Amino acid sequence: MYLADHAWPDLESYFDAESLALVPVGSTEQHGPHLPEATDALIAEGFAREAAERTGYLCTPTVSIGVSPHHRQFPGTMWVDGPAFRNYMESLTRNLAYHGIDRVIYVNAHGGNVEHLREVGRRLHEEELLYAIEWMWDNSITERIEEVFETPGPHGGPKETSLIWHLASELVHEDRIEDARDGGLASFDADTGRMYGARTFYDAIDNSENGVFGDQTDASPEIGEELFEAACENLVSLTEWLAAQSRSSLLPQERR
Numbered sequence: 001m002y003l004a005d006h007a008w009p010d011l012e013s014y015f016d017a018e019s020l021a022l023v024p025v026g027s028t029e030q031h032g033p034h035l036p037e038a039t040d041a042l043i044a045e046g047f048a049r050e051a052a053e054r055t056g057y058l059c060t061p062t063v064s065i066g067v068s069p070h071h072r073q074f075p076g077t078m079w080v081d082g083p084a085f086r087n088y089m090e091s092l093t094r095n096l097a098y099h100g101i102d103r104v105i106y107v108n109a110h111g112g113n114v115e116h117l118r119e120v121g122r123r124l125h126e127e128e129l130l131y132a133i134e135w136m137w138d139n140s141i142t143e144r145i146e147e148v149f150e151t152p153g154p155h156g157g158p159k160e161t162s163l164i165w166h167l168a169s170e171l172v173h174e175d176r177i178e179d180a181r182d183g184g185l186a187s188f189d190a191d192t193g194r195m196y197g198a199r200t201f202y203d204a205i206d207n208s209e210n211g212v213f214g215d216q217t218d219a220s221p222e223i224g225e226e227l228f229e230a231a232c233e234n235l236v237s238l239t240e241w242l243a244a245q246s247r248s249s250l251l252p253q254e255r256r
């Protein structure tokens with residue numbers, strides 16, 4: 001059920017019967033020469049709407065601008081800073097609580113949002129207002145991603161390329177996929193941008209000329225469909241698990 005498509009009497013019946021909401025959270029930022037800046041927003045919305053469709057739970061409109069200042073050197077990247085994003089997400093989540101929602105899944109597709117969504121969830125949990133958790137599709141299928149791609153890359157790599165090829169193929173510049181690999185950093189690993197254990201960089205451009213990481217030539221719409229299905233199953237299971245929990249089990253434990 002997609003909130004923005006419905007009139008209030010139908011939403012009233014939903015809030016009378018259910019108390020769970022899926023909130024897609026993405027970004028609008030550079031994803032290399034071959035993918036749209038909406039990549040993370042499209043992925044988050046794709047998962048949240050599909051899981052809502054399959055389970056009957058509510059999906060809200062997408063928060064499509066996130067914490068992306070580390071991509072600002074590339075034209076078009078949009079961002080808000082961390083405190084503004086946390087305030088906005090907290091306010092939006094309090095709005096859902098007002099309508100009776102007591103459990104939320106932030107269906108997130110942007111790494112830069114993770115710590116902020118966790119912090120918002122932690123505070124609202126501590127306050128016993130509601131229970132909100134962050135879910136990111138690729139973290140739910142890490143083993144499969146490592147099997148499929150030699151260098152998945154943390155940003156704009158073959159996993160995101162495959163997903164967008166599956167979800168919105170008209171937005172993929174197929175003729176630039178080799179350029180994406182050749183002009184970026186194909187061999188990203190745990191040592192990239194690190195000195196003696198410290199992370200020495202702040203911006204994507206410090207490690208990648210065109211802003212992306214991984215070997216995009218390993219991407220395909222077929223792999224995108226397979227990964228989408230696998231992660232979507234996890235999101236559906238998570239949604240059903242969360243809906244089945246008692247409210248008291250989602251509150252913080254008493255001080256000892």
Ligand SMILES: [Zn+2]
Binds near residue numbers: 039040109110156160
């Ligand atoms: Zn992305």
